[in-house]
Amino acid sequence: MFGGGLVLVLALVSGSVQMSQAWFAFLFRWLHVMSGIMWIGLLWYFNFVQIPSMPKIPDEQKPAISKVIAPTALFWFRWSALSTVVTGLILATLNGYIVKAMLLGIGTWGQTTYIGLGMWLGLVMSFNVWMIIWPNQQKVLGLVEATAEEKQAAARVAMLASRFNTMFSIPMLYFMVAAQNIA
Secondary structure, X not given: OHHHHHHHHHHHHHOOOOOOXXXXXXXXXXXXXXXXXXXXXXXXXXXXXXXXXXXXXXXXXXXXHHHHHHHHHHHHHHHHXXXXXXXXXXXXXXXXXXXXXXXXXXXXXXXXXXXXXXXXXXXXXXXXXXXXXXXXXXXXXXXXXXXXXHHHHHHHHHHHHHHHHHHHHHHHHHXXXXXXXXX
């Protein structure tokens, strides 16, 4: 909260807030980047820290992860995924390239092809978060009814979808940055 208030005060004092289409496009780019950092940061936390560390945690301490840390992290994970997609689509609309990007810049190539590839990878990743990872994690965490066997199967499905997203995050980030820097 303080960070948001601080940026608002500093932006107003510095005169960087301007009521123009360009400023709103910048605002949504900034919100998109902030959301994306949260989303991919949590994705990498799950895959590079939490999942590999779980076998090393004594059984009596695992409820701290499954009852406290994981539900909170998954809350921010799924909502930052949605925020990243929504702000990205708004940004693409404000900048007038939404259709070209969704069509992968066919006929024009370059920037809209790169941003389009990044967008499609991000959309697939967001779908995985909401339609595969989260429903399966709800079973694992005991938020919905599931047998021990169903929980074990759900944990594997969620982990594989998360690994898939981690793999997709590398080219997604590459193409998002390429669209701004090499096109």
